[in-house]
Amino acid sequence: MRLKKLSLRVRIFFAMIVLVLIASILIAGVTIYQYNEEAIDYHKERLERKERAIISDINYVIKETTYPVETEKVSLIFKDEIYRIAAIHGMKINFYDLDGTLLKSSKASFEPDSIIKCIDVEILNAISNTAEHRYVVKNEKNGETFQSSYTYIYDSKSKPLAILNLPYLENDDFLNKELNEFLERLGYAYLFMMFIAIILALLLSKYITRTLKTVSDKINETRLEKRNKKIDIESSSEEISTLVNSYNSMIDQLEESAVQLATSEREQAWREMAKQVAHEIKNPLTPMRLSVQSFQRKFNPEDENIYQKVDEYSKTLIQQIDTMSSIASAFSNFAKMPAQKNETLNVTNIVKLALDIFSEDYIEFSSDENEIMANFDRTQLIRVITNLVKNGIQAIPHDKENPKIKVKVASENDMVKITVEDNGIGVSDENKNKIFEPKFTTKTSGMGLGLAMVKNIVETYKGSITFTSQQEIGTTFTVTFPKI
Known part of the structure; x- marks a missing residue:
């Protein structure tokens, strides 16, 4: 309800600012979502690259070893090589037999239970049931995300030899740093855009409402009793031009109606005035007529009271004449505007x-x-x-x-x-x-x-x-x- 009470200019201003804010929030949200998706893809591809490189080194060691290539001999084949491969690729390496029991780890010394001694049955089933004989487990611990890939390694005759396990920590520090830097730059850019948007919103809202303000002022100044000026706007939108043309047309109609109304009122006033004057004049004329008629009927030159009767008739006529005179004076005084002498x-x-x-x-x-x-x-x-x-x-x-x-x-x-x-x-x-x-x-x-x-x-x-x-x-x- 309060929004409806705001002026059009204020509503246009706030609409533009809100639009910029919504756009900035949406872009920031899309950016964060995109970075997260890229991080997921990055870790997935990085683990796969590491895995391919390590398997390539493992295959080379198997090819060059003098030990019999058997599952039981894996710990001997990679007795020293496992540390070299782990050091070169920067990852921990674990070997399990095909039943999931730990054979060899790149961690030389480790506390009990710090490394999984046996692979879970569900993981073993998942490895054996996939076409690539590969399975990745993802879990979180202490606020950090870990991936652990399990895949078969083969001998020269493509016979499964053991299960290679590569624990991988998803380190997002670099990506988070890039994201924060990007969001910071984006924030500065949007602050600048917000400043520009505020200026443009003020100018645009003022431009849009200026013509409406002119129309509003003209409408407020419109009076029936005076000549109203039309609105003359050189450049405006089609909607504003339609409004202005409608107002100018209304002014023409209003002026015509005012002329007709004034003429009608003057005619009505004169008619009422004429009726009133006629009525007031008729009032003294009736006794005057009766007096004259009575005088005609009763006039007798030989009547001894003739002079007294003539005097009474005269007084009656003079009284009625004075009444008529006062009537004329009253209308004259009312019609005559007082002179502004400013004494x-x-x-x-x-x-x-x-x-x-x-x-x-x-x-x-x-x-x-x-x-x-x-x-x-x-x-x-x-x-x-x-x-x-x-x-x-x-x-x-x-x-x-x-x-x-x-x-x-x-x-x-x-x-x-x-x-x-x-x-x-x-x-x-x-x-x-x-x-x-x-x-x-x-x-x-x-x-x-x-x-x-x-x-x-x-x-x-x-x-x-x-x-x-x-x-x-x-x-x-x-x-x-x-x-x-």
Whole structure:
């Protein structure tokens, strides 16, 4: 599972290093196996060469001897010659009769049981049953390996005369020394190869993943709301080219989809806006129409109360006209982005000034400092404060005991923090995600554009607005933006 979490570059690097290590281990293993096989063949061939040479000398002695060539006379025939032959060929020589009893040994003096006095029956049977009348026994003693060959020697008439035994010690010191020297040289070579492999693995993994990193960075930078650049790679593999072409094709489709989506959203927004404007305008038009119709039906120039009735009709029409005017102003203010004048303002004074228009005596103001400077448009900042305070006032029920709105200005690090806290009805959980959406309102009147406009203004000046609320306890709005 951890391997899957590694990056492609790291996996390529480790794969190459592991490959070199496995190759070195396999070659070292094959080398050791080959040396062991060669050692076995070497000892086998060496024993055979020694045996042929010794038999040749033995045949010459048998040919030149003056003793009768008989099994019983072997000890006399080779009384002195056995030592000469053993010394020349550097091997011990033992003669046994055909029944396996020791006749003569090149070891002049030996302790009891240091030389086998009789050949084992199984060995005798093996010698007599083979075509070459030869048998080799292999055993280990004290960590050393010995071979012992048994073969017939013949007289001049090819009649078996005796059994020749040649004990042979497999001395691997020379071969082991060669093997160790070879493995040492091989180790140096593989250390050098490992160093080269690490460098090549780093370069190769970087080369392979560089293009993928470029593609990954481009994909991470891809945004629906902006124009995305295509990937342009001059040289790459077929697989990478396919991936890049797929990404570039996706960018074309994404750009086309973004244009279609933007057009659709604009059209939908205009349709929704038109519906909302039509609905809000129709609301005052209906009482206006009814008032005019009623005035037409009841108009009587001779009525003594005619002037009073005309005045009442006029007030009704003016009131509805003012409502329509406020509707138009609300949409105009929402659509118009605040101008970034970047005036240097004392936020404390401006917030205090914005609160002067309210007559409610339960509005409390406090500030951590008398002077907190920031770049903000004076009119827009006043609009933010008045909208938040007005929302707080409207959120407090008329029959609420001890209504309270707290407005506080504070300085936190390099930010200005303004909080507007009320003890009104709060915001329900289902409405918390909609609170800053245009046209959303929980009131029976109003356009639902106030908080959306406040959010628009604050974000224009690189600030943010958040809120916390508990039903029947109250709501706190927090506005933050950079200070000077």
